[in-house]
Amino acid sequence: MTTHVGMGIKVVGVNHRTAPLDVRERFAHGAHEVPAALQRVMAAGASGGVLLSTCNRTEFYLLAEDEPALEAVWALLGERLPSGPRGEGAAREYGYIERDRDAVRHLYRVSSGLDSMILGESQIQGQVREAWEASRAQAGPVLHRLFQTALHVGSRVRTETGLGMGTASAASAGVAVAGKIFGDLAGRTALILGAGDMAELAATCLSDEGVQITLVANRTQERARAIAERLGGRAVSLEEAWAYFATTDIVLCSTAAPHAVVTWERVGSVIAERRGRPLCVLDLAVPRDVDPAVGQIENVFLYDVDDLQTVAAQATARRRDEIPAAERIVEEETDLFWAWYGGLGVVPVIKEFRSRMDALRTAELERALKQLDHLSPDDRARVEQFSQALLNKFLHQPTLALKEAAEQGRGYGLLEALRRLFGMEPPA
């Protein structure tokens, strides 16, 4: 395995804490842009790279010297700012760099959801996997291992702690509430009233759970059609939508109407046709789209944005209690990775060191035996054994110390000393 002594693991980028949304939007890379961006950074000296780009972060994970690969990242991001190529300095202002052990810990915290805007959210796990897969060609063995273990850490945190417990956004709380009524949401049908961003986000959350978005109703048909096409449904007018209250399982409301559009008068008689089948109505609009009287109908479960935010807030509070346990897992796994990474440089150096010492021993033994040609073959064998045993005794302690230091992630200092003392060249 190639070693990268002298190089280190770095993460350079921006996230939701360091940059506002408009900056993050500019820095975000589509999947098709990733190879070119990584190629450019690797041309600047990085020997491995993975680009993780989501709506909340753009991060380059690199195996590189500090300069000039990191400069290349700032330049690349800077070009996306309105000030153009001169934006390099500005990009740096929004960003951060983590090195070595801190970089490993950072990725583990990201994949666990500890660094997410919504604490413990699980989407990031998939995004880390996608980033790793999209950058496979450029990642190299160290970053491969780092991302592989990051996914493992994410899974451990989610199974061994309650960090992923409950739902922490109003849209996902809506999904959770619907799940408490219907159980498995796959195959259920939903009607979407409204075609704004919130409606689209919540509809996407439902669709991700396997809910079939059958209809999107909106005053302006064009926008409704765009969402309906994307989610595999059909666009209808609001007036046409009322009849579907008899058949659909979930109604998601998020119109911009200034007053309630779903009233008892409009849907009461239609809901009676359901013959007791439950109907979940999620009202995400402010002001509310659904008249509270609709919620009084038997088997209609009505939730407004306050209800859903209560569910989300409860989940967030419970998740906060799980942070220490999650951090412990991250720390534990960082130690393990760092021990493995430290060992990468040590093994080949120990091998080379021992082979050099053995070559010396062999040469000196041959010279000595030439002068002792009166010795019998048995005595010559004994002398050789003696030289071997002596060498092993000499090398035992330094080998142990190096391995131990490597396991604790502090092998590099000793390696450098060893190279200097015994004149060994660093590997290419």
Place this chain on the structure above:
Amino acid sequence: MIVPLHLIALALYGLATALALAPFIGLRPSHRALAIAFPCAGAAAHVVAVSQLTLFGLGPALSMLALCLVLLQLASERLLRGSAVSFFVAPLATGLVGLALLSGLTPGAEAAPGRNAWFVMHVALSVLGVALMALAFIAAALYLLQFRELKARRFGQIFQLFPPLERLDQLNRFALVAGFPALTLGVLLALGYGARFVGEGGGGLHAAKAQIVWGIFTWVVLGWAVWVRVVRHWAGRRAAVASIAGFSAVLLVYVALKLVEPGVGRFL
């Protein structure tokens, strides 16, 4: 070994109860594997204990009922993907095993060898039927509680820990539909057993007039609960109320009959 094994089962069911109810006193819910491990281990000890019983008398019947309930709880974990049934079953099984121990687990009159198959089938089917009816009752109670919380927009422990409404409804339907025929067959076997061995003495079953009348009454009430579900397609809240009414009738009649004719020599 019967009593020590029952004591082991009692202790393990007691621990399962503590784990199941812990979230309601503010403690963290236990890991699912642990929540299943305790009733599983308890049921293992319990199966060995029940296999040594002769099934005559109140104690053995209660013990077998507790075992059936725990086994059904473990089976329903798969359907519900959660341990909510254990909120009811774990304390109920603990209580039933405790009562069985207090009633005495020494065997009553031994059935004659030729009649064992009839008798074992009768007891097994009757107890399984009652346990399934109890499970239907539990699923219905969980349904109504979760329904109330969802309608009232309360998102506390019940909302968090109880399963979704539709899964509880499915469990209730399954338990009713499977339990009623089992119970009916168990009762028919008892009648057949009585008719076949009448006058031969030693282990024959006899029933007082009150037991027959009230037995038929509870059978009709349970039959109605099944009928409205299967034939009238009741579901949800109405079906839950019907199965609660059915099982409550069974319980009330049983307690009343036991008060009239107390004793631990017979289950009924």
